Amino acid sequence: MSQEQIELVTIDALLEKVRTKKNQGCRLVQMSATRLPDQVELTYSFDLDSRLTNLRLSLPGVDTCVPSISSIYGCAILYENEIHDLFNVKVDGLTVNFHGNFYKTAIKFPFGGLKVPCASSAAAPASGAASCATAPAANPGATK
Amino acid sequence: MPRTVIPFGPQHPVLPEPIHLDLVVEDEKVIEARPSIGFIHRGLEKLAETKDYVEFVYVAERICGICSFIHGQTYCQAIETIMNIEVPPRALYLRTVWGELSRIHSHLLWLGLMADGMGFESLFMHSWRVREKVLNIIEATTGGRVIFGSCKIGGVRRDINAETIKTILKDLDEIEKDLRGITRVFLNDRSVKARLCGIGVLSKQEAYDLGCVGPMLRASGVAQDMRQQGYAAFKDLPVEPITRTEGDSYARCAVRCGELFQSVQIIRQAFAKIPDGEIAVKVTGNPNGETITRTEQPRGEVVYHLKANGTRNLQRFRVRTPTFANLPAMLKVLPGCDLADVPMIVLTIDPCISCTER
Numbered sequence: 001m002s003q004e005q006i007e008l009v010t011i012d013a014l015l016e017k018v019r020t021k022k023n024q025g026c027r028l029v030q031m032s033a034t035r036l037p038d039q040v041e042l043t044y045s046f047d048l049d050s051r052l053t054n055l056r057l058s059l060p061g062v063d064t065c066v067p068s069i070s071s072i073y074g075c076a077i078l079y080e081n082e083i084h085d086l087f088n089v090k091v092d093g094l095t096v097n098f099h100g101n102f103y104k105t106a107i108k109f110p111f112g113g114l115k116v117p118c119a120s121s122a123a124a125p126a127s128g129a130a131s132c133a134t135a136p137a138a139n140p141g142a143t144k
Numbered sequence: 145m146p147r148t149v150i151p152f153g154p155q156h157p158v159l160p161e162p163i164h165l166d167l168v169v170e171d172e173k174v175i176e177a178r179p180s181i182g183f184i185h186r187g188l189e190k191l192a193e194t195k196d197y198v199e200f201v202y203v204a205e206r207i208c209g210i211c212s213f214i215h216g217q218t219y220c221q222a223i224e225t226i227m228n229i230e231v232p233p234r235a236l237y238l239r240t241v242w243g244e245l246s247r248i249h250s251h252l253l254w255l256g257l258m259a260d261g262m263g264f265e266s267l268f269m270h271s272w273r274v275r276e277k278v279l280n281i282i283e284a285t286t287g288g289r290v291i292f293g294s295c296k297i298g299g300v301r302r303d304i305n306a307e308t309i310k311t312i313l314k315d316l317d318e319i320e321k322d323l324r325g326i327t328r329v330f331l332n333d334r335s336v337k338a339r340l341c342g343i344g345v346l347s348k349q350e351a352y353d354l355g356c357v358g359p360m361l362r363a364s365g366v367a368q369d370m371r372q373q374g375y376a377a378f379k380d381l382p383v384e385p386i387t388r389t390e391g392d393s394y395a396r397c398a399v400r401c402g403e404l405f406q407s408v409q410i411i412r413q414a415f416a417k418i419p420d421g422e423i424a425v426k427v428t429g430n431p432n433g434e435t436i437t438r439t440e441q442p443r444g445e446v447v448y449h450l451k452a453n454g455t456r457n458l459q460r461f462r463v464r465t466p467t468f469a470n471l472p473a474m475l476k477v478l479p480g481c482d483l484a485d486v487p488m489i490v491l492t493i494d495p496c497i498s499c500t501e502r
Binding site for chain 2: 027105111
């Protein structure tokens, strides 16, 4: 992927950049996370007239928390709940928070570097989501 | 009025795979739909960290049993992009042909499931009868009916000779004739229209804002089709997206019906233009780099994000499947509908949970 397609952003600038994409008329194509040895990379992909552009956010490998973009792109709730459940990345301000029950995985946070069996994950809320200081109350059913 | 919560799925007659909805209803009217997925999450993305990147084509193909070929193709395209591999033109055409055959059999599968969902059993059987003819072509050219195993990094494993192409073209004439018969019923029958017209309406703006893809997006009037990007042989075979403007269940059915004939035409054009030559190049070394590759599956745009670090294993393999992108729209159109219409609306996104739970 050519580097000009990736724009590096900081946490502070993320929401503003995403809002700009929305105002430009971009469609949110996907969000993905990649766990590197000492950090987690988040990639936000947008499409405008079939041209793909990406925002790249690098985060520390542990105690990671990012602001939710679900207030800008409603469909981001699925990506953000997925990134939480698989990568142990806390998402602050999710409009619909499944609290760790989006995926029922045998290993808790399989991409999170923790090998914790979680047979009871379907019943117990994920601690990651609950500990995110400004996360709203659990309401998995609240759809836009 | 008192509200009742009715569970829909994970086991339900219209759902071949598990997805659960808690439907909040007032009388017979759906007020809210609360989704729950993740029952069978398989963790295939994690497997890339331990599987050799060449062998991983087999895993990518097994993400889905319906659009398996295009999953394998997209994975190969992504690796080829990272490694700057020039795929022989004949291989690109063969990939296009198998991809379009996949689209035809997937849409026929969906048409059959929808007919079955509304109780139109003879239409269901006719749809799948025609689908068998497509599967027979796939079996004759690849040896498989569900998993083709024909795509590999650098090209394809099998060729199609001139004699077989002639036979396929003859079969396509017969299939096209059958398609005219069944799509005439899907698009004109009074009982089918009564179940689909004006049901689950999604406006153009909503479809775009919610990140819809594929027939779900095109049925709402957005002319977007990843084949227009020119991957495989599509740079020589222009594709005009088939769109409707109603945005309802009928429009989604009509788009898929139109795409059946479009795919038949693409296959004919591909066979008319297919060049002679090699079908694969030798691949050496390991991938080092990153790419995001998009193709058009029967259900819509699929996104592969690959990151490699020069070893035999990928650092990251991420797939965003079309059903995953269409789930928010499904949840958007359910509130306000009648309880009896929920199965039809759920079916019209053509949900593939196997893909979603990759």
